[in-house]
Amino acid sequence: MSRHLQATIEQFPIAGVFTISRGSKTQAEVVTCTITQDGLAGRGECVPYRRYGESVDGVLAQINDLAALVQEGLSRLDLQQAMKPGAARNAIDCALWDLEAKLTNARVAEVLGVSALRPLVTAFTLSLGEPDAMAAEARKHAARPLLKIKLGTDDDMSRMQAVRQAAPAARIIVDANEGWTEDNLERHMAQAEALGISLIEQPLPAGQDAALSRIRRLVPVCADESVHATADLASLRDRYDAVNIKLDKTGGLTEALAMKAEAQRLGFAVMVGCMVGTSLAMAPAVLLAQDADYADLDGPLLLARDRPQGLHYEGSLVYPPEPTLWG
Numbered sequence: 001m002s003r004h005l006q007a008t009i010e011q012f013p014i015a016g017v018f019t020i021s022r023g024s025k026t027q028a029e030v031v032t033c034t035i036t037q038d039g040l041a042g043r044g045e046c047v048p049y050r051r052y053g054e055s056v057d058g059v060l061a062q063i064n065d066l067a068a069l070v071q072e073g074l075s076r077l078d079l080q081q082a083m084k085p086g087a088a089r090n091a092i093d094c095a096l097w098d099l100e101a102k103l104t105n106a107r108v109a110e111v112l113g114v115s116a117l118r119p120l121v122t123a124f125t126l127s128l129g130e131p132d133a134m135a136a137e138a139r140k141h142a143a144r145p146l147l148k149i150k151l152g153t154d155d156d157m158s159r160m161q162a163v164r165q166a167a168p169a170a171r172i173i174v175d176a177n178e179g180w181t182e183d184n185l186e187r188h189m190a191q192a193e194a195l196g197i198s199l200i201e202q203p204l205p206a207g208q209d210a211a212l213s214r215i216r217r218l219v220p221v222c223a224d225e226s227v228h229a230t231a232d233l234a235s236l237r238d239r240y241d242a243v244n245i246k247l248d249k250t251g252g253l254t255e256a257l258a259m260k261a262e263a264q265r266l267g268f269a270v271m272v273g274c275m276v277g278t279s280l281a282m283a284p285a286v287l288l289a290q291d292a293d294y295a296d297l298d299g300p301l302l303l304a305r306d307r308p309q310g311l312h313y314e315g316s317l318v319y320p321p322e323p324t325l326w327g
Helices: 055-065 068-072 076-082 087-104 108-112 131-140 156-166 184-195 253-265 279-291
Strands: 004-020 023-037 039-048 125-126 145-152 173-175 199-201 219-224 242-245 269-272
Touching: 004 055, 004 068, 004 087, 004 156, 023 055, 023 087, 039 087, 039 279, 055 076, 076 087, 076 253, 087 253, 108 199, 108 279, 125 131, 131 156, 131 173, 131 279, 145 269, 156 173, 156 184, 184 199, 253 269, 253 279, 269 279
Parallel strands: 125 145, 145 173, 173 199, 199 219, 219 242, 242 269
Antiparallel strands: 004 023, 023 039
């Protein structure tokens, strides 16, 4: 067996500006890992996240540091021990899944025992902005069944109100990206309940979220920055009702599958989410999300340009990947 690993940095322009409480960006910088064997190539994509101490150059170096082991035949299970969870492991893990599918001529869905893949309703994300601007975007996308709005300001009340008025029929997830405080938590939650908000994502900073266990959660609360891998779940049962599983946090599909199974066993609702990346990053997540409560896999919809042969989106429906893309 002769394998070769190659990792590259790629940029994809965002359609406009994507803004959350921590800042704005106009392009998605991703790291793509390609592993070739016997003339076949498996690919995986990751999006390094500064919030977790990652950088594009650092993740690229982590992947390249593992090249020798991958070329010697490192398995996905061995990979879980060789690298910590994070973006770098995600790119390698997903590339190995894709390569295995091509070498065995068996779709990843078949290996997972998912016999009938179906299109999923994905959330569509509205960037953080002034209330009027967010309302205008919400009005433009009011026919979508599920919207996710970025919050985390001193005046989130007016933003929630503006979006709800502009999209009265849509289910709405609000994502504060750790931007709320213990002082305003219950006030924001009461308004969210009054507006019929479906889910509140990561209202308080990770590690400073104990207040969630001391209040009556009027709206279900979902952990994002507070949860990365399976080992994190048990300690969060008193403060969260749902968890956001992202491949870039878990370090790939292998750990994400285990994490989803354990989250469901513990009674959490499951969201399968994403960073702003291309269809290559979303493809394995679409398989993971087949029986999830929420899919938030709109990354390519936020880009001005996706990869060739990307996922098919029809409104808010995202269809399973074709073999030409992944898996």
